[in-house]
Amino acid sequence: MTKYLYNQEAVANLKLSDTSVLDRLVDFESARAAHLKKEHAKKDKRMSLTEAIATFVQDGDIITDGGFAYVRTPHQAYHEIIRQGKKGLQMIGAPNTNQSFQIVYGCVGYSHNSYVGAEMRGIDKSYDRMLKAGRVKILSEWSHGGVALGFKAAQLGTPGVFSKQMLASDIVRYNPYLKVMQNPLRDDQDPVVFIPALYPDVAIIHCHAADKYGNAYIYGPAVNDLAIAAATRKLIITAEEIVPENDIRYNKKGSIIPFFYVDAVVEMPFGAVPGNMPGYYYWSRQWWEKLLRFGGVSDENMKSFLDEWIMGTKDQFEFVDKLGGAKWIAEARRQTRAAEGDNEDVDFSYEEFTLKHDSGLYY
Amino acid sequence: MKDLDAPANPLETLAYIIAQQISNNSVVYIGTGIPMVAGILAKKTHAPNITLVYESGGQDPIEGDMPWSVGCPFTWRKSPTIMEMSYSFAQCYNGYVDIGFLGFAQVDMYGNVNTHQIGKDFHKPKVRMTGSGGNNDLSSLTENMILVGLQTPDKFPEKVDFMTSVGHLTGGNSRKEAGLLGNGPRAVISPWGVYDFEPVSKRMRVQSLTPGVSFDIAQQLTGFELLKPAGVIPETKLITPDVLKIMRTEVDPRGVFTSMPTA
Numbered sequence: 001m002t003k004y005l006y007n008q009e010a011v012a013n014l015k016l017s018d019t020s021v022l023d024r025l026v027d028f029e030s031a032r033a034a035h036l037k038k039e040h041a042k043k044d045k046r047m048s049l050t051e052a053i054a055t056f057v058q059d060g061d062i063i064t065d066g067g068f069a070y071v072r073t074p075h076q077a078y079h080e081i082i083r084q085g086k087k088g089l090q091m092i093g094a095p096n097t098n099q100s101f102q103i104v105y106g107c108v109g110y111s112h113n114s115y116v117g118a119e120m121r122g123i124d125k126s127y128d129r130m131l132k133a134g135r136v137k138i139l140s141e142w143s144h145g146g147v148a149l150g151f152k153a154a155q156l157g158t159p160g161v162f163s164k165q166m167l168a169s170d171i172v173r174y175n176p177y178l179k180v181m182q183n184p185l186r187d188d189q190d191p192v193v194f195i196p197a198l199y200p201d202v203a204i205i206h207c208h209a210a211d212k213y214g215n216a217y218i219y220g221p222a223v224n225d226l227a228i229a230a231a232t233r234k235l236i237i238t239a240e241e242i243v244p245e246n247d248i249r250y251n252k253k254g255s256i257i258p259f260f261y262v263d264a265v266v267e268m269p270f271g272a273v274p275g276n277m278p279g280y281y282y283w284s285r286q287w288w289e290k291l292l293r294f295g296g297v298s299d300e301n302m303k304s305f306l307d308e309w310i311m312g313t314k315d316q317f318e319f320v321d322k323l324g325g326a327k328w329i330a331e332a333r334r335q336t337r338a339a340e341g342d343n344e345d346v347d348f349s350y351e352e353f354t355l356k357h358d359s360g361l362y363y
Numbered sequence: 364m365k366d367l368d369a370p371a372n373p374l375e376t377l378a379y380i381i382a383q384q385i386s387n388n389s390v391v392y393i394g395t396g397i398p399m400v401a402g403i404l405a406k407k408t409h410a411p412n413i414t415l416v417y418e419s420g421g422q423d424p425i426e427g428d429m430p431w432s433v434g435c436p437f438t439w440r441k442s443p444t445i446m447e448m449s450y451s452f453a454q455c456y457n458g459y460v461d462i463g464f465l466g467f468a469q470v471d472m473y474g475n476v477n478t479h480q481i482g483k484d485f486h487k488p489k490v491r492m493t494g495s496g497g498n499n500d501l502s503s504l505t506e507n508m509i510l511v512g513l514q515t516p517d518k519f520p521e522k523v524d525f526m527t528s529v530g531h532l533t534g535g536n537s538r539k540e541a542g543l544l545g546n547g548p549r550a551v552i553s554p555w556g557v558y559d560f561e562p563v564s565k566r567m568r569v570q571s572l573t574p575g576v577s578f579d580i581a582q583q584l585t586g587f588e589l590l591k592p593a594g595v596i597p598e599t600k601l602i603t604p605d606v607l608k609i610m611r612t613e614v615d616p617r618g619v620f621t622s623m624p625t626a
Contacts, residue, residue, distance in 0.1 A: 013485065068419060068434035094448060095496060117493035128491040141479075144418065145500030148449035164456060165503045168541035170526040171495060174485065191542030221419045221434060221445050278436060285431070339436035341425055348428045349617055 006176035013174050014138065021110065022139060022176055024201060025062050025092070028159065031199035034233040038263065044212045045265045046242065049315075052264035053080045056234045057202050062090040063108075064232065066205030066225040069097045069118075070275040070283050072218070074206040074238050076268055076316040081107055083311065090139065092200060094147035094224060100127050101310070103136045104302055114142040118292050125296035141174040142166075150177075150198035151224050154231030162192040203232035206271045208279065209252060210239035214262025217252035220278030229257040238268035240280060270316040274323065274362070282335035284323055284362045289353040297355070323362040331363040367611050371602050373554040374621045375610060376573065377511070378404060379602035380552050381464065384509050389461035390414045392454075392501060395433055397511055397620050398464035404614045408606055416454065418497045420446035429619040433497075452497070455504035456544065463505035465498050467512045469523045472567050472587040474530025474548035474560060476502060476510060477523035485525070495527050502528035506545040514553035516586035531565035538565075556581050557599055561590050568592055571599040 004026060006019055016022070024030065039045075047055075057063065067073035078098060081089075082105045089108045091099035095115035102108040104126060116127045130136050142150075145165045153161045162183070172178045172193060183190035205225050210216040216237045218225060229235055237257065242265070248256065276283040287309075295302035313319045320328060338346035351359040371379070374397065381401035385391055387410040393402045402415050403426050414423045417430075421439030430437035439445045446454070454460050469477040478498050480488035502508055510530070512518060530548045532538045538547045551558040551567060559570040568590035572581055578596055582589050602610070615621045 015486065069432055071419075071432070071434040113494050115494050115496035117496075123490070123492050131491050132487065141494065143495040143499035143503075144448060144497045145452035145504075148447070148452065152447075152449040164542060164544050165452070165500050167503060167543055168526075168529045168532055168538075169499055169503075170479070171499060189540065189542075220436070221421065221439060222447055223420070223434070224448050226447065227449070276436070336436060339427060339440065341427060341441045 007172070007178055010140070010172070010174055010176040010178070014140075014176065016139070016176065019176065021090075025090075025112070025198055026177060026196045027199060028197060031154070031231070031233055038260070040260055042213045042259060045214050045262060046212050047264050047266060049077060049080050049238065049266045049268060050084075052236045052266050053077065053084055053086075056236055056263055057081055057084075057086055057089075059086055060088040060090075061201035062092060064091070064093045064200040064203045064228055065098065066203065066223065066228060067272070067275070068221060068223045069095050070288065072206055072220065072272050072277055073098055073275050074204040074271055075273060075275055076271045076319070077204045077206070077236065077238055078102060079310045079313075092147065092198070094142070094144040097124070100124050100130075101306055103127065103130045104299075104306060106135070108136060110137050110139050112140045112142060112147075113138050114144050114147050118288070122292070124292070126299070126302045129299060138174070140177055141171045143171060146171070146178070146195055147198070148224050148227070149195045151227035151231050153195065153197035154199055155227040158197060160194055160196040163195055164192065166193050167191055198231060200228070200232045202234040202236065203228045204236045204238065205229060205257065206268070206277075207237055207239045207257070208277075209241045209243045209247070210237050210265050211243055211245040211248050211259070212265060213245065214257070214259035214265050215245065215248045216257040216262065216265075217248060218255040218257070222255040226255060226257065229261045232261075234263050235261050236264045236266065237262050238266045238271040240269050240271065240277065242267045268316065270320050273316055273319055276336065278336070279340065280336060281329065281332035282339060284328070284332070285350060286353045286359070286362045287323065290358070293353060293355055328363040367608060371607055372621070372623050374623060375607065376602060377552065377554050378610065378621060379606065380557060380599055381509065381511055382408070383600065384550060384552075385410050385413060385462065388412050390416060390454075390459055392416050392460045392463035392505060394418070394463075394465055394497070394501070395430075396466060398466075399430055400610070400615050400620050401464070404606070404610055407609055407613055416451070416460065418448065418451055420448060420451045422446065429615050429617070431619070452500045452504060455501060458506070460505050462507045462509065463501040464509050464511055465501055465528070467510055467518075468492055469518055469520055470510055470512065470530070470551055471520055471523045473532060473534050473565055474510060474551060474567065475523050475526050475532065476528040476530060477525050478527045479525035481524060483524050488524075499528045502530065502548075504544050508545070508548045510548050510551045512553060514555050514584045516584060519585040519587065521587040531560055534565040535563070555584060558589070566590050569596055571597040574598045574601065
């Protein structure tokens with residue numbers, strides 16, 4: 001028996017026969033209990049990626065990630081989840097573009113959907129096929145702002161927030177967690193959407209630097225990461241670099257995730273490859289184009305492409321070597337500095353990957 | 364190399380028409396694609412004092428190359444501050460955004476938008492698309508919305524297959540009664556025409572048409588009955604050679620968003 005009065009119209013529209021699959025995302029008591037039970041002392045939490053994923057990502061978990069689509073997203077950690085063959089994960093995020101790979105490998109089976117796709121590069125044809133084939137089931141539909149507010153509500157320490165987002169749209173008819181209500185303080189008609197605080201089981205956030213206790217520094221857009229870090233039951237930090245605590249105290253002014261949220265600290269240079277890491281490296285546009293254009297054609301293409309890159313590399317260093325090694329690093333560093341206005345006269349043109357033309361270059 | 368003297372292609376035309384919707388001194392919320400070109404073009408031409416803001420939270424970046432994503436470094440290049448996502452949408456709610464631009468896969472006669480799926484069956488769509496992203500948030504909260512996309516009868520259906528974002532809902536006062544903020548969509552812009560909404564019924568109406576496009580052609584490109592304005596339908600003002608040159612040399616020199624796709 002569930003203690004939640006889900007939006008019944010959405011439960012029916014989504015054809016959810018057993019709503020217990022929805023519960024943990026909004027189960028505040030168990031999230032608070034998990035937070036209380038965590039190690040609250042400053043302890044060395046460093047471990048390998050393999051150990052962090054094995055220990056803290058369990059089959060069936062609700063998982064989320066930091067960053068935004070191709071920016072500061074923990075790609076190398078997804079690859080480890082795939083290599084370890086996790087099953088039945090639910091993925092939530094704003095966006096949740098990167099669940100797509102994990103669906104292909106059967107790791108993610110459920111989606112709390114906000115946005116899956118590639119912006120200017122179009123829809124994700126693999127996701128379209130996976131949905132139609134029943135290999136992933138949508139448990140709730142969201143706007144980006146709706147997910148952001150759900151995480152933020154958790155960080156604020158409230159049962160939920162009221163919004164004007166999503167009112168009257170079909171999203172509320174496909175989201176069991178949302179309730180349209182009358183604003184209780186208003187005498188006139190004032191509909192609002194109640195968004196409950198959202199508590200993922202596990203989050204992976206890739207940061208620029210972390211100390212061994214888990215104090216973690218982000219440069220550039222923090223997106224939803226400070227809220228996610230506060231909300232999630234378990235938090236894995238992957239960091240480009242491990243630094244002394246004093247470096248965080250004295251030098252790292254920006255967005256900081258405090259150590260007590262953190263369960264695992266993984267040193268992971270190039271952890272966002274093949275995506276963009278602000279200040280450090282630009283994304284490989286050719287890699288993503290090949291993924292979407294070649295992988296978009298069929299399940300077989302997608303699987304062979306991902307097998308080559310994920311199963312065919314044992315870690316991020318092999319992945320970088322495959323992208324072009326030091327040449328890739330030099331070019332990606334030059335481009336990201338230019339993109340951020342710290343360098344000039346960098347030519348951003350490149351040979352696009354198309355089905356008819358593969359330069360074989362990833363920088 | 365780009366031929367700087369070639370006539371404007373439909374995407375360049377579209378970017379110019381969108382840019383004309385932007386008034387100087389306003390805060391402009393920009394989505395991926397053509398609106399990025401339009402925003403930067405407006406800033407480099409008739410509206411130098413606008414502030415561009417993005418869903419990444421980037422505020423007022425220094426222009427660089429075309430952003431490839433709303434999270435891309437070009438959306439927060441040397442920004443004085445970068446907001447978290449929830450605060451970025453709160454900017455719209457709290458009245459600090461004057462105008463926003465959104466794309467669509469389908470838009471209906473009341474300006475409601477679909478970016479979820481083609482086909483009405485949620486469980487068996489013809490095509491599953493991206494979902495909302497920030498589309499619904501901007502539509503629900505922003506004072507003035509401009510919708511931008513291609514126009515065919517399928518893309519302009521009488522009713523969208525999935526209502527990702529509410530425009531004027533079922534017309535009349537229905538948007539306001541449903542509790543949404545702002546004025547709803549003010550215009551829909553396609554390469555063939557600029558459409559507004561009749562003030563009482565809130566049904567889509569022709570405002571101006573691209574030279575060479577008649578009302579009958581516009582109607583044939585639309586899956587519902589378009590309203591016709593009183594009098595002669597004006598022609599949409601097209602890009603001048605000077606502005607086209609700025610677009611090609613300073614705004615999108617590599618044609619990231621303004622090159623016509625090759626087959």
